[in-house]
Structures are given as structure tokens and as C-alpha cells.
Amino acid sequence: MKRAVTHINNDTWMEQYNDWRYTSCPASGRVGQTGVTMAALVNSVRLNAEDEHVRILRKAWGTKFERLLTAPRARPGLGKTYSQIMYGSPEVVSLFASDTHIRRLISDVDPNRISKHLFHLAKDPLPYRKLNLTLPGHKKNTLYEADDYLASQLEAWGYRVEREGVQVQAFRRDTSKPKHAQYSPPKPEDPWYTAYNLYAEKKGRSHPEKIILVLAHKDSQSWIDSPGANDNAIGTVGVLEMARVLAEYTSEGTIRFLFCNEEHRPWTSKTAAQKAKARGDDLVAVFNMDGIGVKTAEDTAAGKKTNVTAYTEPEGKRLAELMAEVNARYSIGLEQRTVKRSQPGDDDGSFVQAGYPAAVINIGSWPYGDPNYHAEGDTPETCDVENAAMTVQATLAAIVTIDGDFRSARPD
Template identity: 20%
Template sequence: MAYVSSTRPLLAAALALAFGAASAAVPAAPDVARHQAQIDKIVIEISPQRIEAYVRKLVSFKTRHTMSETESDTVGIGAARRWIKSEMERCGAGSRLQVAFDSHVAPVSARISRPTEIVNVVATLPGAQAASKDRIYVVSGHYDSRNTDVMDAKGDAPGANDDASGTAAVMEMACVMSRYDFDATLVFMAVAAEEQGLIGATHWAEQAVQKKLNIAGMFTNDIIGSSRADDGRIDDKQVRLFAESIPATKEMSEPVRTLIATGGENDSLPRQLARHVKEVGERYVPDFKVSVVYRRDRYLRGGDHMPFLARGFAALRFSEPNEDFAHQHQNVRTEGAMQYGDLPEFNDYNYIAKVARVNAAALASLSLAPAAPQQVEMRTDKLENNSSLMWKPNTEPDLAGYRIVWRETTAPQWEGSMYVGNVTEATVKLSKDNYFFGVQAVDKDGNTSVATYPTPKR
């Protein structure tokens, strides 16, 4: 059987012994490490100049506070959302990109002083493969802004980094990727009222549940604009990717209970998605690290991925490596030599483009690949040092087969893999006591799905 081992020589030797005799029985594995030409083109086309233009246009609306002006064409959140929609319609003209408002009225709450219309701008690129088009990947940034007083709907709140940076990245991805075909569906969202309590994202995520949408993955990009720390250090070589393990809920669901029972706290749906994003992002964006942080978000803080997590979807947050709080949630002012405020001159547009490229590469890879295998189980009917896995077959017409991936229990990333062909059961001569396993679906072009963690077969 074709396999890629970890660098550990003993593991490689064990695999060679276990599978060498059977190699003729399995077709050659697709090249899962090669660059896909379509993804390379998308990554190259992401433009820091266009991203900067989007950010500066968003800043020009003075404030995008959720309860700010909606009638003006030049000031306030109403003008901002109409411009975002028209710009995505313009750049998606002639493509299959469908742009619409998603609107509801939020009642009075802790950060909403009067009933307020909350409007998300949603651009949908339908999948082109019948077997995959109902599988959806969502990417968002929030276009609302705030200054020091979260209830101040009139004062200037430029929000260049928080979160015009994420909104501009999402707009750029939508415009570039609308020119390409993908098997699964992509949704690009500029969401509102993040600063007032994640209201826009919560509404859309709840609607996804009510409509029984198959949200296979969600990214939010929030505060991805600056490569400069508050002490002046420049770090433009990495982005933080926050990935939740066990959700902090009062009651434990059966899937979570199974994760804990098998030691799989690091194999939650978000962590599996993060592994995939890191592998693909670092492949297509050279000299740039995706630093997976084993937390839902920054310490006791949150973002628009959290409503998706709360509803059981795999969701992640991208954020710059070092936040500068003088340029976040601050009234624009000068104190001595210090300039406060979230102004566009403090952004690094080449850095934002790198983060957008990681997003785009991951989204493209996920939406070109087959779905993650379902009903993956580990056999437990006898005591043995082998590990036998079984799964339900995929239905995609371009499916090539499956591969089993593994890592030692202390390792964060997959360390080895074995292509097993188009089968629904396979055995690895490695002990389930000592390794974690996953199963990925692979198409004929070498696109791989997120790995699925096995549950015990009783």
C-alpha cells in the first residue's frame, strides 16, 4: 500500500513491514501534496492594493456603528452595507455569485437601545457538483465598528482594523473566487452587529440550523490588519488560528462524551478543520505560518465564529499575532505624541493579503475536495495491537479513495498516512492505545477532505 510515514524510523520500518506485501492490491495514490493550479491562481490574484482600497472606502463612512445613520449615502452603516453589496455585485458580474441582504430586527438588549435592523451582506457561490453543492463553507468579517463607548452611534469610529480588515479580505476573496468553479458551495459574508453582541452572525447561524444547511466549516476574520505589536515589534510571518476543543456547556453531548472517553479532546471538529487549514495554508502561502491556538478565542473574548460553534458547526477565528489596543475600540485622538484610534495607516495591507490567501487556499481546497467520511468507527470487538477502521462510502463521482492518517498522542499535527484505495474498511499495524487516527476522502486530483475522528464500534 502507498503510504507517507512520519520521520520516525521505527514507525516507517513498522509500516513497511506491515504493508509492503500488499502494495500490489491498492491502486497508486493520488498526489495529495502537489499544488493545484486553480488554487495557485487564486492565491496569486489576491491583491493588497484592492484590499487597501476597500478598507479606506469603509473608513470613509465615518462610523459603521450598528445604530448609526442608515439613510445617508455617505455616512453610517446603511451607506456602508449598500456599498459592500454593490461592490460585490460589480466584481461578481458575469459569474454565478449571488449577492443579497440578510435582514432582521433586533430587539432592545444590553447593547441595543432601540429596535434596530441588522443587515448582513451575503454573497453565495453555488457549488458546481451535484453531489457536493449542498455542502457549504462560510467565511466572514464584520463590517460594523465602534469607538470607546460601545453605545456611541454618532462619533467617528473608523474601524480600519476591527474589522474593515476582515471585511475587505472577505470581499477580495469573493471577487477573486467568483471566477472559478468549486464542487461545494462558498458563502462570503460581511456581518453586522458583532460589537453589539455577535447579533448578525447569530441570526445567520440560527437560520442555517432552521434550514438544516450542511455547514461543513466556517472561518471568521476579525482584526487581521496589523503586523505591528504595541511595543513596535513587526511580526508579518504568522497568523493566529483559534480552534476550540470541548465546548463549555452545562450538559455534555454524546459526541463530546465519546471524545473525552477516547482521549480525543484534541480531535474536535474545529481542531480537525484547523489541521487542514494549517497544512493547506502553509503549502500555498510560503514563509507564512498558521499558528493554531488551542482556544475558542482570545482569553475570555469572542467573535462571530462562536454562534456557529454553539450550534455544533466547525468554526475558526483568524486574528493577527499581536493586538495593539491603542488602535482598537478607541476614540480617534492624540495624547502627546501618541495617536489613538483604529485608523487605516496602522494597517499592513500586504499582511492582510497573506491572511486572505491562507483563507482562500483553504476554502478552495475544502470546496474542491470530497466531504469528510461519515460514520467512521474503530473496531473494538477483540484485543489486538492493530487498529481496524471502517466508514460509510462517499458519493462524489470523482472520488479516488481514502487514506488513514495518524499521529502520536502528544503530536498536534498528523504525522503519517496510508492510502488504502476505494474501500470502506482498513487495518493499520499501529496500536490505538498509542496513536490517534483519522480517515480522509481523496479525489482523483489529490484533493483531500478534513479527517474524521473514529468513534468506537461497540
């Protein structure tokens, strides 16, 4: 006869685990004065293999969950029930704790903060972010002012910001081309500027040599007066929001944030990637946030929330698959697609070309569907901030999932 178990609400069962430790569990009775242990939880799994919540667990965690449940960790003299096998298993405790932590982190993503930063960088007080435009009465060009704003936010959350100077030129404009493609190579005699890559990072406590990189280009188009809200203030503030949410997170590996420049020439992500390779940095994953939440006018009108993860190499495909997994596991709600590039492109491509194949771009549509692409109409009002926040949540979940693998490998 099947014994009764404590049923847990679908959306909150992970968060309730700590509460269970101080309540009784019909599946195994009260365990001393501490209530339910992981043993009781896993015993409930054994006794209720067809239960709705157990099916959710198995679907969410797949083979990893099954592998942990069958790990032979029995104490001497105990039987072979799951509760006895798994009692005290650090792997299962880590798995459940990691999942709970991810849910709490992604719930902290704040669309209002994203919107606030977006309007600051793409409307007021900064209508653009480029090296060849300084506002009347200002001492710094608009890109330097954007750099200062980003750095001040990061420093307020406890990060140390490093600036890496790269010599670049502004693109010229060729009005004979279609509007979205009017950028034209600069001439050798055109002015040179110093553009800065901004870095901030959380150093890993047990595997600092393993680096997860999340980046976005922060500049707007140098050849046209476009606010560059969707391209790419929205990706910039998405990375900024990830840095805020992770500010108090204790990572096992290092999580690095990079704000680079792609609308001037050369792309400063190329310098970042080449220098990382020269240092011997072990970049285990690279997530490029560019045009997140951006889609066609038709999809926007239909209320769709979309994300496309594009990869170049097989190592990148695994990251794209992880994006789909976390979107489903945490019920984020994105219409998530995966695309294989024919060749490296965008800022993630800079890292692929430098020898880091585990690199992807998160972008709202593929082909890119913004009707205001590279035009004056690319304003903050056209951004789908809710969609962007969902993409930030999924990327955060992927990053912390990867970091969780470092945790399970942490030396005792």
C-alpha cells in the same frame, strides 16, 4: 544506474505541468505526440526518491501523496513501476491540478484592492459603519452605506446578494471603564434598528449541500466614533477579496460569504447561525476573519507577519491544522499559530453554539495586540495590509483544499 529526469523549478513546477505534456522527458522518453504524461512524472518520482523536488512533494502532500502513489490502478499487462501503476489515475491528476489551481488563485490576491476597499469603508467616504450615525446631507446611516458598497462590489462580480434583517440596538458607553471595554448594554427604551446580514455564494456543482462559510463582521463600534479599520474593516475587505478571486472558480461544494454585525447588540451572526441550523444547512467549515494582520506595536515594528487560528472544538482544530499546512505548502510566509479557546467566542462562536463545531477565527494576534482597539485611533493607516493579504491567501488555500476533497468524491 539512476536515469536522468527533468528538474522543475521549486516555485513553478505545478504551473509547468501543462507545458511538460509537449516536451520530452528523459525519465520515460517522448510519449507519442503528447510528450510527458502523468506517468512520466510519477516515474521520475520513483527513480529519484531522494531528489530535492520529490522531497518537497512528499513533504507538501504527506500521506495523501504517498497513498495515491501506491494505489493499485495498474492496467492489465503492465508492470509495477509507478508510471505504469499511476498512468491515467484521476486521483493524482486531480491532486496536481488542484494544487496548480490553488497557487494561481492565491497569486491573484491583490493588496492594492484590499487597501482601496479598506480606505473606502474606514476613512473616505465612510469614516464609520454604524446604524446610529448618518453623515450630514446623507439619507442613509453609515452602516447602510457600507452595505450598499459591499453589495455593489459583489454584484459586479456576478454574485446575487441576499439581505437578512435583524433587530438590534447600539451599545451604550461607560467611560468609567478602560477605553477598550467601554461598551455597555443598551436600555430597553433605547432605539431599535434593522441591521442586515449580507450573503453571497457560489453554488457547488456536484455537492451543493456541502457548505464552506467565510465571514466577517462589517460594522464599526456603535458606542464610540472609531473608524474600526482593524476591527473589522480589514476582515471585511479580506472576505470581499476572497469573493472576487473565487468569482470565476468552479466549486464542487458551495462557498458562502457572510458579512454580519458584531458591534451592535445582539450579534447578527447568531441569527445567521441559528437560521442555518433550522434550515438543516451542512456547514462543513466556518472561517471567521476578524482583525487579520493585527498585532502589537512591537511586532509591527519588527516586520512580523502573523496569524493565529483559534478553535473551540476538535473539528475546528483540524481547520487550524489545515491553515498551518497550507501556509507551509504554498510558502505564504505567515508566522502561523494555533490556539484553543476555553469557550466559544466571536462570530465563529455563534456557529459553534448553534451546533457547527468546525469553526475557527483567523486573527492577527492572541491575545489581541492592537494598541488602538475600540478607540478613535483604529484607522486604515495602522493596518498591515500585506499581512492581511497573506492571511487571505492562506484562508483561500484552505477553502479550496477542502473543496478539492469534494472534487475527488465527485461522481463520474
